[in-house]
Amino acid sequence: PWNDTAQLDFLQPEVREAVIQTILHVAHNFPIIRFDAAMTLAKKHIQRLWYPAPGQGGDIPSRSERGLSQSDFETRIPEEFWRQVVDRVAAEAPDTLLLAEAFWMMEGFFVRSLGMHRVYNSAFMNMLKHEDNAKYRQTIKNTLEFDPDILKRFVNFMNNPDEETAIAQFGKDDKYFGVCTLMITMPGLPMFGHGQIEGFTEKYGMEYQRAYYDEKPDSQLIARHENEIFPLLHKRHLFAGVDNFRFFDFCDQHGHINENVFAYSNQHQDEYALVVYNNSYASAEGHIQHSSPFTAKMEGQKLPGQKTSLAGALHLRNRNDCFTVFYELRSRLWYIRRSMDLHHKGLHVCLKGYECQIFLQIHEIEDVHSQLYSALHDRLNGRGTPDIENSIRRLYLEPIHAPLGWACHFDIFKQILNQQKSNPVSENLITDISLRYSSAIEKLRGFETRAQFLPGSDQLIQDFRDNLRLASTKIRSARASKPKEIIEKAEALINSPNPVLPALWLNLIYLTPLLSTDMKPRESSHILLDAWELDRVIQGNVKDALGNIASFDDFHDETQQYLRIMLEWLPRLAKIMTDKASRKSSLVLLNDLFQDATCHRVLGVNTYDGTV
DSSP states (O other): OOOGGGTOOTTSHHHHHHHHHHHHHHHTTOSEEEETTGGGGSHHHHHHHHSOOTTTOOSSGGGGGGOOOHHHHHHHSOSOHHHHHHHHHHHHOTTOEEEEOOOTTOHHHHHHTSOOSEEEEHHHHHHHHTTOHHHHHHHHHHHHHHOGGGGGGEEEESOOTTSOOHHHHHOSSHHHHHHHHHHHHSSSEEEOOTTTTTTOOSOOOTTOSSOSSOOOOOHHHHHHIIIIIHHHHTTHHHHSOSTTOEEEEEEOTTSOBOTTEEEEEEEETTEEEEEEEEOSSSOEEEEEEEEOOEEEEETTEEEEEEOOBHHHHTTOOOOTTEEEEEEETTTTEEEEEEHHHHHHTOEEEEEOTTOEEEEEEEEEEEOSSSOHHHHHHHHHTTOOBSOHHHHHHHHHHHHHHHHHHHHTOHHHHHHHHHHHHHSOOOHHHHHHHHHHHHHHHHHHHTTOGGGGGSOOHHHHHHHHHHHHHHHHHHHHHTTTTSOHHHHHHHHHHHTOSOTHHHHHHHHHHHHGGGOOSSSOHHHHHHIIIIISOHHHHHHHHHHHHHOOOSOHHHHHHHHHHHHHHHHHHHHHHHHHHHTTOOHHHHHHHHHHHTTOHHHHHHHTOOOBTTBO
């Protein structure tokens, strides 16, 4: 309508109606319409570009001859064209989404006053690229104060066909991934540009039929997207809304606001998230406590000037026995904070340049009776832990693990292993270890009521001493009566570089005296290995004694499988041997053993093409 050769005059109502009819025709056939350069049809830009006021000349000199006074212009175009479009589409094609490109800082106007469903938010890309962080933070604050719903109607992006690629503007490192995290964790619609995830550098024009550069996808960049970005995209339900979106100031130790840091929380039902990003090369340290003002909505009424705290946004209780637990996605660590401290001091955060932290799975735990969370909070002293539940379990078991660890200290294990290779374990060492073992067992007896299954102390300690003596002399005493090849094979097993074998041997020395004669071996071993995890203490000291174990978890799991079999089946084997049972009894035992699920895992039993 503004093309001279088309002889169309946008001041004419019939021209505007013809354009609206065209838009409605498209709306009836497509679910989304994108309006390119939509800001040129806002009233003030129609006037500026084509019908400038007399004497002003306008931005295009040739348009001065079409100048109109302000009153004439308002008479010819009494209302905004896009307002008409939005209202007509809402009435006649309500299922069509209207998406406008509106730069020149008109994004807010298009959604706030003109009612456009979505608008491209170029301020996001430009301000964060140039690190005009204070300006963009103020833009967010202003929007929250006026109407938070506007935020979720922005389409945030890092590049488009008119701009340089995201890689050219933001690079491939932490700044790119920090801004990308903001794009997908803020209210609104995140939009990835062509080739952004693959790391393409060619500026891709809308008119392109093919790429001109022969570029290959950057596998490392894609992998980092898969690790850091894609998991967050699966949680858009948590980030897309604005009803619970709260924007925070990040204050340093002197109380000054660090404008480079973006901090905000959001909530969906009982799920909470907190995102903190430092869009600057300089590191930042401070705390998050008070939100910026926002307009809340309640029963159709707007309540401007509302504020809250971080503790309030996360709905935490102001009690000393309540603890807040949250998982930081990038470091994969769990953190614990006293809820009362979050109320009074906020959350203390340290960020390196362009570092982003995303806290998820935020929940509160009441620690009234056990005091385990309080103890863990004090012990970690602000640090994270890979597994919060496992850390709590370690604390719970510490009263029995610590004395057992002293009874099987790695220095003692070194002596046992070294003496076994040369001379029998000395009586002095046996006495020393037995005293420590006896102390550990007494702690074990008072730990839980189910510890009553343990054998009597005198018999238990005697069995332990016998195990130590037997382990150091058995091979030597067997030399006189057993074939040479059997002795050599047994010695090779004990002295094998495979750490599972000495670990298994030492576990049996310490744990077989604890097996109950009144309880099934499987039940006893379940308590020793699963409930109390005594084998983990022993294997940890074996690891320290040997010093050649790369992965403790793999080593522990493999050792425990063999140990579980031996603790469950050796008592039954011993009974058969003691009773001088028949060959039939031995075969029954062997048959039962090979039906055991743990044995199947150790032996690699599997089914293939119907064959076991």
